[in-house]
Structures are given as C-alpha cells and as structure tokens.
Amino acid sequence: MKARIIPIVRAVRTTLPPGRDLVAPPEGELLDLRQRRVRDLRISVTDRCNFRCVYCMPKEIFDDDYAFLPRSKLLSFEEIMRVARIFVEQGVEKIRLTGGEPLLRRHIENLIEQLAKLPVEITLTTNGSLLRKKARALKDAGLNRVTVSLDGIADDVFKRMNDVDYAVGDVLDGIAAAAEVGLAPIKVNCVLKRGANDDQILPLARHFRHSGHILRFIEYMDVGSSNGWRMDEVVPSAEVVARINAEFPLQAVGANYPGEVAARWRYKDGGGEIGVISSVTQAFCSSCTRIRLSTEGQLYTCLFAQSGHDLRAMLRQGAGDEALRREIAAVWRGRDDRYSEIRTAATVLPGSKVEMSYIGG
Numbered sequence: 001m002k003a004r005i006i007p008i009v010r011a012v013r014t015t016l017p018p019g020r021d022l023v024a025p026p027e028g029e030l031l032d033l034r035q036r037r038v039r040d041l042r043i044s045v046t047d048r049c050n051f052r053c054v055y056c057m058p059k060e061i062f063d064d065d066y067a068f069l070p071r072s073k074l075l076s077f078e079e080i081m082r083v084a085r086i087f088v089e090q091g092v093e094k095i096r097l098t099g100g101e102p103l104l105r106r107h108i109e110n111l112i113e114q115l116a117k118l119p120v121e122i123t124l125t126t127n128g129s130l131l132r133k134k135a136r137a138l139k140d141a142g143l144n145r146v147t148v149s150l151d152g153i154a155d156d157v158f159k160r161m162n163d164v165d166y167a168v169g170d171v172l173d174g175i176a177a178a179a180e181v182g183l184a185p186i187k188v189n190c191v192l193k194r195g196a197n198d199d200q201i202l203p204l205a206r207h208f209r210h211s212g213h214i215l216r217f218i219e220y221m222d223v224g225s226s227n228g229w230r231m232d233e234v235v236p237s238a239e240v241v242a243r244i245n246a247e248f249p250l251q252a253v254g255a256n257y258p259g260e261v262a263a264r265w266r267y268k269d270g271g272g273e274i275g276v277i278s279s280v281t282q283a284f285c286s287s288c289t290r291i292r293l294s295t296e297g298q299l300y301t302c303l304f305a306q307s308g309h310d311l312r313a314m315l316r317q318g319a320g321d322e323a324l325r326r327e328i329a330a331v332w333r334g335r336d337d338r339y340s341e342i343r344t345a346a347t348v349l350p351g352s353k354v355e356m357s358y359i360g361g
C-alpha cells in the first residue's frame with residue numbers, strides 16, 4: 001500500500017493534563033508576525049474525492065493502492081465544531097468546507113446545521129457531482145453559498161481534466177440545482193493549465209455571461225508534490241483578462257472586502273462579472289487571512305506548508321477550550337509564512353509540501 005503524501009506534523013506544544021484549562025484568554029486582536037488577522041477558516045472534511053483532476057489528485061499517485069485516512073483519524077463533527085467555535089471567538093467570520101470532495105463526507109448537512117448556529121458565513125467548495133442530490137439539504141441546513149469547480153465547458157476537455165470521464169452536463173445540472181434552492185450567486189472556479197484547458201477560457205466566458213454566476217479563473221499552483229507543476233504551465237491572469245477583453249470588453253471593479261483573493265472584472269455590456277485569482281503571478285500573502293484545518297485535525301497557516309500543528313491530539317487528550325484557544329492563538333501569532341511572494345520557477349523545498357486534497361483548497 002502506498003504511503004499518504006503528507007508532511008511531518010509538528011508535535012503538540014501543550015503539556016496540560018487532560019481537562020485542565022489555562023487561565024486568561026489571549027488579550028487583544030489576533031495578529032500574526034506580518035500584522036495579518038485571521039478571518040477565514042477552511043475545514044477539510046475528507047481527503048477522498050471521486051474526481052482525479054490531473055493537477056490535484058493525479059491517478060498515477062491517487063490510485064487503488066493509495067492510503068487515504070481511516071475513519072478513526074478524521075475529526076468528528078463534534079471535534080470540528082469545538083475548533084470552529086473557538087476560531088469564531090477569535091475573529092473568524094467565514095468558514096469554508098472543502099476537501100477532497102466535501103459532499104462525500106456522510107451527513108455533511110448535520111455539520112453545516114451545527115456550524116450555522118455560529119455567527120459566521122458558511123460556504124462550501126465542491127466539484128458539483130453530488131449537488132443535484134444534496135442542494136436542498138445543504139440549503140436547509142444553513143449553507144450560505146457554494147463554489148463549484150469546473151475546468152472546461154467542452155465535454156472532452158473537462159473529462160480529460162477530471163480524468164474519471166465525468167460529463168460537463170452533470171456539473172451544470174448541479175449548479176442549476178444549487179441556484180434553484182437559493183445558493184446563488186454561485187462562483188464557478190476554473191484552474192487553468194496551459195496546453196490542457198486554456199482553450200476553454202472564451203467558451204467558459206461565453207457560457208456564464210448573463211447567467212448570474214461568477215466565473216473565476218485560478219492560476220495553477222505548485223501545491224503539494226504530486227502534480228509535477230511547472231511555471232510554464234501557468235496561464236497568467238493578465239493573459240486571461242486580455243483574451244476575454246478582446247471579445248467582451250471588461251472594466252476593473254474594486255474588491256468587495258479587504259483581502260479578497262479574486263480581482264474582479266465586469267463586462268462593460270452588463271453581462272455580469274468574472275474574477276481572476278493570481279496566486280502565482282501576483283501573490284497576495286500580505287493580505288492573507290486564511291487558516292486551514294486538515295481532515296485529521298492538523299492546523300496549517302499556509303497552503304504551501306510543510307508541517308501542521310496537531311489539534312486532534314489535544315482534542316483527544318482532553319484539552320479544555322482555553323488550552324485550545326491559547327494553542328490556536330499561538331499558532332496564528334507565530335505565523336510568518338509568505339511562500340507565494342518568494343516562490344520562483346525553481347522553488348524547491350526540502351521535504352514534501354502538503355497535498356491540496358489533504359489540506360483542502
């Protein structure tokens with residue numbers, strides 16, 4: 001059996017006996033070493049996916065022999081809730097459920113129902129394959145919005161990208177189901193890999209103009225160690241905007257809120273808006289407000305991290321809320337990473353980076 005591709009996890013610092021809390025809560029605002037606030041918590045609820053997107057979970061590695069996490073290692077919904085609640089107390093305003101494919105996690109709507117009691121926006125990123133079946137339950141549970149990944153509008157291109165022969169029509173039907181129950185506006189994310197699906201830029205733009213959904217193009221990133229990333233396969237956002245602008249004139253629109261990752265562009269003729277996420281060519285580390293909780297309860301402050309902080313051990317050793325709060329605060333306050341700002345075409349880190357399917361996109 002193949003080993004899972006995960007980085008070494010740093011040992012827990014906390015040494016309190018089970019059930020014991022530290023005394024005072026952290027004072028003041030939670031700022032990291034670069035004066036960034038924590039605002040967005042991304043929670044990966046499964047490391048499994050029913051797609052094998054070539055840039056994320058390539059078949060050669062994530063095959064029948066791949067050792068996905070056993071159920072006992074996954075954080076339970078109760079454990080996720082405890083961590084989420086503490087993060088919300090520390091300033092988190094938005095929680096995104098992701099994976100793997102989050103809709104593969106059984107009874108995910110039960111978790112959403114619990115999370116929805118917190119004063120936060122709850123969103124979810126999905127490949128859309130189970131949306132038709134689940135949209136109503138997700139909405140009823142309290143999900144606010146959904147982002148659907150779609151890497152092409154031509155069936156043959158999309159099937160090559162997802163590598164499991166999944167048809168575009170079924171994802172579009174999932175998007176329609178989400179819109180029908182009121183999970184709109186829906187963001188539709190397309191990762192572009194040069195030579196693989198960059199011929200889909202204009203067809204996707206044509207399809208989603210006037211739909212009310214927001215199409216966003218994401219630069220292909222060097223996440224993990226399994227996708228064989230090369231800088232020359234990245235399609236810069238500036239090129240995407242130029243190609244669309246040549247057919248449908250665009251104008252820039254300001255950010256909805258500070259730290260928004262997508263740069264927004266509006267069709268001048270009123271056809272709606274698109275977004276571009278330039279994680280490689282215009283890194284946005286300086287305004288990053290995101291923190292990630294992996295499927296097995298490791299906390300990561302960066303998508304490109306090589307090590308996490310083990311909250312599951314704390315949870316299962318009986319740490320009290322105050323100890324968890326202090327640990328979380330210490331992790332954020334000690335954050336200094338800015339990988340994307342210092343990346344070069346030849347960036348090679350010793351050891352392996354965490355996989356996107358494990359940490360959650």
Ligand code: SAM
Pocket residue numbers: 049055056098099100101102125126127128147148149189190191218219220221222223227356357360361
């Ligand atoms: N299964 C869900 C989905 O398909 O959206 C959620 C998990 S997926 C890892 C989250 C997002 O990460 C998707 O939009 C996916 O396209 C994106 N992603 C995965 N690998 C990436 C990479 N190397 N560069 C940029 N985006 C990537």
